[in-house]
Amino acid sequence: MKTTNQGEPLFAPTDDATESEQWHATTGNEAAATQNSKLKTQNSIVVVDYGLGNLRSVVNAFASIGYPATLSSDAAAVRAADRVVLPGVGAAGEAMRRLRELGLDDAVREAATMGKPTLGLCLGMQLFFDYSEENDTPCLGILPGKVRRLNPGINVGQQGGPLPAPTVGTEALQQGEPRAPTEIATVSTIYNLQSTIKIPHIGWSQLTVCHAHPLLTGMDGEYIYFVHSYICEPMIADIAWATADYSGEFVAIAGRGNVIAVQGHPERSDVVGLGFLKRFAEWQVL
Amino acid sequence: MSPKRIIPCLDLKDGRVVKGTNFVGLRDAGDPIERGAFYAAQGADELTLLDITASSDNRNTLLGIIERIAARVFIPITVGGGVRSVDDVRRVLRSGADKVSLNTAAVDRPQLIAEAATAFGSQCVVLAIDARRSGERWEVVTHGGRTATGLDAIAWAQQGVALGAGEILLTSIDRDGTLQGYDTALLAAIAAVIPVPLIASGGAGNLAHLAAAFTAGHADAALAAGIFHKGQHTIAEAKAYLAQQGIPVRPIVRSAT
Structure with missing residues (x-):
């Protein structure tokens, strides 16, 4: 590991945006990796590196379950990958600026459009939506809706209660098909977040799965780790696949077709999160 | 109510856990990796590593x-001790930490909090306050x-949050190492004025002390x-006790991966 080389200057700065590396966890799971090696040749996973956040933990997590992933900031590498993961913590404005600079915005959009299994984590989930209030940022537009601050003053809802039943069939939501205004439900209006919550939301919250999906098997009622100050507001209720509670419901997992996005951090969510990442690595999109 | 977090803290000196005790099932209690995995398997919600190495030679x-x-270990990891610059923060995060805890360096130069928060986001900046x-x-x-320092702890906590700290790790130096319980008055005083999560530290000697950090102290997490x-206690025992007291905790799950 280069960070442990004796001769290296202490805490030498690195160029985060361009550093690109393949990194394999060195502890355990070699047997699982060998067992999966045949599958892996047609199953390359690229974790998009745009220099923000603890990206290594995502790579570590995949390695630990026998699916080595490559960390890359190269758009060509993202295009060549079979599965694409957009992780990240930090601010939306800076993240989108870096993605655009590196040409990664188009590469990620293409992965989603071409039907590759595409996963957004935390800020990565938020960037999948059309727009984020954070830094007034136009995002990738892979999922319909917007991102807004987890704000006590704004989050107080009128109605409360659970997510509504889907009002629009998924078949009507395929890429490129226009959405009629009557089909658009603003999911946020049904939330009832109390006014005395601490921001950021940091901690483990329990999932309520509201959409039967193979990737979410066994996750209903389980806890994953969250760190966020913003939440996604899908424009269409039935792309909200799971909710969590933080003094009120918010969308914890959203998805459509080959795209899935998690507001929490499965890579930091122990066995529950690792199980989810394994199912993503093995996901056969129909 | 959101589940309260239990965070074991490993004090590291020259790469070894200080005061390592040999547990059943642990080959080397002084090995931070083994210890970390051990606590994660018990249901720790996060792990904090505090480097108390005196010199910077062993960074x-x-x-x-x-x-x-x-x-x-696939739970969140916070690293503190000797982090003095944005470059230090970057190196620690790039090595795999999720959060960095700033203490003396932030007192010396409060703007470090803002610089780290701007560069990496408030969510990974923990302001550690010893009071x-x-x-x-x-x-x-x-x-x-x-x-x-002459600084008032309440005012410093508020300033730290204003500068961008995403959490406050509050240690009572009066109680630290005494096993007499957290200073719940201190915790409550800070919890009342900050809008970000508060982690209690210093003095936990039994399970009732953990509960008091959350009830009387209004903390969001307890470090011990x-x-x-x-x-003396496993993390599983601590969680069972807290649940019995009506304090929400994440149940321990070690099932299928």
């Missing part, structure tokens, strides 16, 4: 440990209590070392 040792622990009772108030101290390191 790369710490980075190597972070890399190894992050490859094996000591001084009459009717609490004073911020550094260097394990040896240096008084001694009661777990000495094998």
Whole structure:
């Protein structure tokens, strides 16, 4: 590991945006990796590196379950990958600026459009939506809706209660098909977040799965780790696949077709999160 | 109510866990990687590593440990001790830590909080405050209590949050190491004025103390070392106790991956 080389200057700065590396966890799971090696040749996973956040933990997590992933900031590498993961913590404005600079915005959009299994984590989930209030940022537009601050003053809802039943069939939501205004439900209006919550939301919250999906098997009622100050507001209720509670419901997992996005951090969510990442690595999109 | 977090803290010196006690099932209690995995398996919600190595000569040792622990432990990891610049923060995060805790360096130069938060986001910036009772108030101290700063702990916590700290790790130096319980008055005083999560630290000696951090102290998380390191209680026992007291905790799950 280069960070442990004796001769290296202490805490030498690195160029985060361009550093690109393949990194394999060195502890355990070699047997699982060998067992999966045949599958892996047609199953390359690229974790998009745009220099923000603890990206290594995502790579570590995949390695630990026998699916080595490559960390890359190269758009060509993202295009060549079979599965694409957009992780990240930090601010939306800076993240989108870096993605655009590196040409990664188009590469990620293409992965989603071409039907590759595409996963957004935390800020990565938020960037999948059309727009984020954070830094007034136009995002990738892979999922319909917007991102807004987890704000006590704004989050107080009128109605409360659970997510509504889907009002629009998924078949009507395929890429490129226009959405009629009557089909658009603003999911946020049904939330009832109390006014005395601490921001950021940091901690483990329990999932309520509201959409039967193979990737979410066994996750209903389980806890994953969250760190966020913003939440996604899908424009269409039935792309909200799971909710969590933080003094009120918010969308914890959203998805459509080959795209899935998690507001929490499965890579930091122990066995529950690792199980989810394994199912993503093995996901056969129909 | 959101589940309250239990965070074991490993004090590291020259790459080894200080005061390592040999538990059943642990080959080397002084090995931070083994210890971290041990606590994660018990249901720890996060792990904090505090490097108390006196000199800066062994900083790369710490980075190597972070890399190894992050490859094996899949719960959030916070690293503190000797982090003095944005470059230090970057190196610690790049090694695999999720959050960095700033203490003395932030007192010396508060703008470091803002710089780190701007570069990496508030969510990974924990402001560690060591406070000591001084009459009717609490004073911020550094260097394990040896240096008084003259800063008021409540005002410093508020300033830290305003600068971008995403969490406050509040240690009572009066109680630290005493096993007499957290300073719940201090915790409650800070919890009342900050809008970000508060982590209680210093003094936990039994399970009732953990509960008091959440009830009387209004903390969001409790950090403890001694009661777990000495094998007095497991994290599983702590969670069972808290649940019995009606305090929400994440149940322990070690099922299928």
